Amino acid sequence: MVMQNKFIEKIGRKFIKLIESLGRVVLFFLIGVTHIFTLPFQTPKIMEQIWFIGTKSFFVIALTGLFTGMVLGLQGYYSLVKFGSEAALGSAVSLTLVRELGPVFTAIMVTARAGSAMAAEIGVMRISEQIDALKTMHINPVRFLFTPRMVAAIISYPLLTALFDVIGIFGGYLTGSLMLGINRYVYMDTVVSSVQITDITGGFFKAFAFSIVVTTICCYRGYYTHLFKGFGAKGVSSSTTNAVVQSCIFVLIFDFIITFFLV
Amino acid sequence: MSDPLIKFVNVFKSFADQAVLNGLNLSIYEGEILAVIGKSGTGKSVLLKHIIGLVHPDEGQILINGEPLNHLSDKRVQAFQKELSYMFQENALFDFMNIYDNIALPLVESPKFPKANVREKVSTRIEQLGLAGAEDKFPSQLSGGMRKRVALARALVTDPKVVLFDEPTTGLDPVRKRKVHSMIMEYQEKFGFTAVIVSHDIPQIFDVAQRIAMLDNGMILFEGTKEEIHDSNSKVLKDFIIGAGD
Numbered sequence: 001m002v003m004q005n006k007f008i009e010k011i012g013r014k015f016i017k018l019i020e021s022l023g024r025v026v027l028f029f030l031i032g033v034t035h036i037f038t039l040p041f042q043t044p045k046i047m048e049q050i051w052f053i054g055t056k057s058f059f060v061i062a063l064t065g066l067f068t069g070m071v072l073g074l075q076g077y078y079s080l081v082k083f084g085s086e087a088a089l090g091s092a093v094s095l096t097l098v099r100e101l102g103p104v105f106t107a108i109m110v111t112a113r114a115g116s117a118m119a120a121e122i123g124v125m126r127i128s129e130q131i132d133a134l135k136t137m138h139i140n141p142v143r144f145l146f147t148p149r150m151v152a153a154i155i156s157y158p159l160l161t162a163l164f165d166v167i168g169i170f171g172g173y174l175t176g177s178l179m180l181g182i183n184r185y186v187y188m189d190t191v192v193s194s195v196q197i198t199d200i201t202g203g204f205f206k207a208f209a210f211s212i213v214v215t216t217i218c219c220y221r222g223y224y225t226h227l228f229k230g231f232g233a234k235g236v237s238s239s240t241t242n243a244v245v246q247s248c249i250f251v252l253i254f255d256f257i258i259t260f261f262l263v
Numbered sequence: 264m265s266d267p268l269i270k271f272v273n274v275f276k277s278f279a280d281q282a283v284l285n286g287l288n289l290s291i292y293e294g295e296i297l298a299v300i301g302k303s304g305t306g307k308s309v310l311l312k313h314i315i316g317l318v319h320p321d322e323g324q325i326l327i328n329g330e331p332l333n334h335l336s337d338k339r340v341q342a343f344q345k346e347l348s349y350m351f352q353e354n355a356l357f358d359f360m361n362i363y364d365n366i367a368l369p370l371v372e373s374p375k376f377p378k379a380n381v382r383e384k385v386s387t388r389i390e391q392l393g394l395a396g397a398e399d400k401f402p403s404q405l406s407g408g409m410r411k412r413v414a415l416a417r418a419l420v421t422d423p424k425v426v427l428f429d430e431p432t433t434g435l436d437p438v439r440k441r442k443v444h445s446m447i448m449e450y451q452e453k454f455g456f457t458a459v460i461v462s463h464d465i466p467q468i469f470d471v472a473q474r475i476a477m478l479d480n481g482m483i484l485f486e487g488t489k490e491e492i493h494d495s496n497s498k499v500l501k502d503f504i505i506g507a508g509d
Contacts, residue, residue: 128358130355139372144372
């Protein structure tokens with residue numbers, strides 16, 4: 001009986017902790033969103049973050065997009081050729097990229113590059129009392145640290161996704177047309193004719209949702225570094241790792257949910 | 264003596280199961296320099312963090328001009344907290360900002376401070392604290408003493424009425440310590456702010472502060488002037504000052 005009680009207590013404690021954490025994340029997110037609309041607008045900080053999240057991710061997104069498109073071109077060709085449908089390669093590559101891989105890969109790559117940096121930077125600020133210093137100066141730390149990053153991500157993610165899609169389609173062209181000999185006009189024609197505006201808006205909607213998910217998780221993990229396991233540098237490293245892992249998992253979960261409602 | 268500006272009445276505070284403040288009573292008067300001394304881990308920094316609102320008491324009250332802080336409207340609490348400034352033990356400078364931006368931040372982020380006056384105000388503080396030429400440097404490029412001065416400049420740039428110093432001379436050599444102490448006295452005289460200094464610099468801090476409070480086991484063991492320390496019969500206080508005991 002005592003053992004049973006202890007077991008129930010343990011589960012109860014974990015459940016309460018989970019509810020507390022969920023409450024904290026939601027509050028953190030809501031405070032951040034509210035401050036998008038409070039004056040003065042933080043335009044210089046948002047621009048700086050767009051440069052960090054968007055511009056500095058340009059090369060890695062372009063490279064990932066190119067090779068993803070090239071692999072899709074190769075795999076798609078050898079799958080379609082079995083059915084004599086290799087002419088549909090442009091359609092297969094473009095729809096896969098625009099609907100799915102573009103937003104998901106972009107979100108994961110930006111999480112790895114910028115999301116981890118957000119968690120680490122804010123985590124270091126937490127353990128070195130810089131966040132407390134903001135409070136003593138009557139500066140809302142969530143507004144100062146989270147809001148500009150979220151706005152910058154909302155602007156950058158769809159643009160990076162578009163870049164990924166376009167370069168990915170070009171990658172498919174490189175392998176499908178230049179390497180494997182599919183007529184380039186046929187490739188481009190199937191791309192243009194198969195991609196509908198709803199595919200593009202659906203992809204952008206996913207990019208928008210992922211931008212919010214990733215920045216909220218990464219900034220939250222950094223901001224509350226002191227509440228999680230580990231102290232000092234270890235605490236920051238643990239927060240950063242968890243931020244990246246959780247962001248990637250939630251991107252895939254949200255991808256499924258959004259796809260479920262979009263198709 | 265007039266009514267205290269800030270008064271702790273029977274304040275208790277614990278973190279997890281560890282009691283830090285155990286019924287603390289302390290008065291801080293307007294315009295004075297009060298030094299808070301005591302062994303490490305007795306809750307001196309926690310005391311300061313209660314004043315600035317980073318930590319809230321579990322029990323007891325903090326009175327501001329005789330009114331309980333928790334009874335004041337949010338607007339009045341904010342108005343009071345805007346008159347406070349805090350100098351952190353480890354400076355807490357923003358390592359991604361240069362010195363100018365560090366000092367200017369409280370003004371830049373204040374919606375009421377005219378943006379046109381920021382440069383002039385920051386430049387004045389930079390001059391006064393001997394930081395000219397270091398404006399474009401980052402905190403990691405400065406010596407410990409200079410970082411302290413930057414932290415002090417940032418704490419004073421808003422012309423606060425109360426400045427809380429958390430071990431402002433930790434890690435400094437004796438010459439720098441003396442300079443920081445002189446700086447605090449000089450600026451306190453010049454600007455007339457109330458200063459609360461948590462310090463381990465004994466006996467030097469006795470020449471800086473007008474009153475001294477000793478914290479022991481989460482309570483104020485002694486509160487009085489330098490002369491009253493000498494007249495005190497408290498063995499714990501005497502032992503602490505000479506560095507004897509546990």
